[in-house]
Amino acid sequence: MIPTSLEWCQNQDKNDPLGDKRAAFDLPDGVIYMDGNSLGPLPKSVAPRLESVVKQEWRTDLIKSWNTADWINLPTRVGARIAPLIGAKAAEVVMADSTSVNLFKVAAAACRFAREASTKRTRIISEPGNFPTDLYMMQGLADFLGEDYELVTVERSEIIDAVDDKTAVVLLTHVHYVTADMFDMKDITAAVQAKGAMMVWDLSHSAGAVPVDLNGANADFAVGCGYKYLNGGPGAPAFLYVAERHLASARQPLSGWFGHKSPFDFKDDFEPAADIRRMLVGTTGVLAASALEEALKVFEDVDMRVIRQKSLAQADLFMALVREKLVGHNLGIVTPEKHTGRGSHVSLSFAEGYAVMQALIDHGVIGDFRAPNYMRFGFTPLYLSFEDVYRAVDILADILDKEIWRDSKYRTRSDVT
Numbered sequence: 001m002i003p004t005s006l007e008w009c010q011n012q013d014k015n016d017p018l019g020d021k022r023a024a025f026d027l028p029d030g031v032i033y034m035d036g037n038s039l040g041p042l043p044k045s046v047a048p049r050l051e052s053v054v055k056q057e058w059r060t061d062l063i064k065s066w067n068t069a070d071w072i073n074l075p076t077r078v079g080a081r082i083a084p085l086i087g088a089k090a091a092e093v094v095m096a097d098s099t100s101v102n103l104f105k106v107a108a109a110a111c112r113f114a115r116e117a118s119t120k121r122t123r124i125i126s127e128p129g130n131f132p133t134d135l136y137m138m139q140g141l142a143d144f145l146g147e148d149y150e151l152v153t154v155e156r157s158e159i160i161d162a163v164d165d166k167t168a169v170v171l172l173t174h175v176h177y178v179t180a181d182m183f184d185m186k187d188i189t190a191a192v193q194a195k196g197a198m199m200v201w202d203l204s205h206s207a208g209a210v211p212v213d214l215n216g217a218n219a220d221f222a223v224g225c226g227y228k229y230l231n232g233g234p235g236a237p238a239f240l241y242v243a244e245r246h247l248a249s250a251r252q253p254l255s256g257w258f259g260h261k262s263p264f265d266f267k268d269d270f271e272p273a274a275d276i277r278r279m280l281v282g283t284t285g286v287l288a289a290s291a292l293e294e295a296l297k298v299f300e301d302v303d304m305r306v307i308r309q310k311s312l313a314q315a316d317l318f319m320a321l322v323r324e325k326l327v328g329h330n331l332g333i334v335t336p337e338k339h340t341g342r343g344s345h346v347s348l349s350f351a352e353g354y355a356v357m358q359a360l361i362d363h364g365v366i367g368d369f370r371a372p373n374y375m376r377f378g379f380t381p382l383y384l385s386f387e388d389v390y391r392a393v394d395i396l397a398d399i400l401d402k403e404i405w406r407d408s409k410y411r412t413r414s415d416v417t
């Protein structure tokens with residue numbers, strides 16, 4: 001039995017090894033923020049850092065800052081900060097572009113390796129219901145590569161069986177964006193590689209949320225998001241990972257000048273950088289990259305295992321409270337119970353989930369909604385307390401018991417859910 005009393009929650013908070021991290025975030029008063037899986041909140045040090053980047057580096061030092069402030073090395077510098085969070089070496093990770101663009105680059109690189117191994121390997125495998133951009137980008141890549149290429153989506157229980165000598169690459173999202181189902185990265189990578197295909201992991205809902213060990217799993221490529229659990233700010237740059245063994249030979253088709261071995265020689269012919277920088281495309285968005293770099297400092301002195309332990313305990317508490325206080329409301333818990341099988345958010349299904357979430361937000365509990373009927377609640381131990389979780393379920397119970405969500409103002413859909 002998981003204790004569900006307010007006193008227990010307050011006691012957990014008193015003994016929380018991450019308790020003082022909340023002070024590193026600038027959270028609005030009266031808000032319980034449970035959407036760090038979609039947009040991480042603002043770390044306090046980011047605004048002053050941006051002010052200094054704008055006023056000193058940009059306004060005063062102008063173009064000299066490419067050297068004096070080392071703007072040129074932001075991609076690898078930020079990559080090196082992300083590397084320990086995902087079980088990679090600093091040289092294997094770079095900050096760049098968006099997750100969507102990075103998916104294209106790494107999958108294209110994997111397809112190219114596959115083509116060198118066998119001209120028959122022209123299939124990309126993923127799962128139905130993966131995050132849409134992952135599927136869309138693979139559809140676009142297959143179309144671009146030519147008639148032989150195709151994206152095939154296979155239910156997760158059948159993925160390994162589906163990998164054959166026609167398979168170039170398997171692309172999976174480690175933690176599912178709706179259900180929070182988490183794959184066993186090591187087993188799947190090994191099984192895919194045993195059949196001669198390459199493995200690409202999307203870590204958008206994993207980086208900064210759950211311990212990830214790309215090296216331990218022998219992953220070939222990975223991508224991930226900077227604005228979710230990494231708190232890099234809206235539309236923050238993303239990152240990508242290339243296993244060390246592939247660094248010298250991986251080639252991606254978006255061969256922009258920042259991927260050139262010496263961009264400032266201004267040569268006509270492209271020659272890739274010898275290292276991870278060959279995955280870069282064009283000029284870094286310095287303001288956004290600086291925000292992400294600053295935000296990542298919050299992780300400097302924390303162990304992902306400590307974060308994980310607390311987020312599992314908080315999600316366990318949440319599910320127990322939902323079962324206890326929301327009986328009879330026809331609410332489903334979509335996220336698996338098993339610790340090894342889930343990431344760091346919990347999804348509840350409810351026919352009127354959209355209206356309920358709008359009412360919740362209006363009452364100070366911010367989660368989000370995913371079509372057709374899922375309410376998502378993110379557990380982000382750096383700033384969420386056990387008492388927050390307790391109060392959030394109390395407010396949710398009130399909204400359901402009193403049918404507050406039926407108010408017409410909670411039913412109009414905005415462009416972004």
Ligand SMILES: *Cc1c(COP(=O)(O)O)cnc(C)c1O
Pocket residue numbers: 098099100101131133134173177202204205225238
């Ligand atoms: C959030 C997310 C993305 C985001 O892609 P963008 O290019 O940043 O819009 C991609 N894949 C997954 C699995 C995600 O969760």
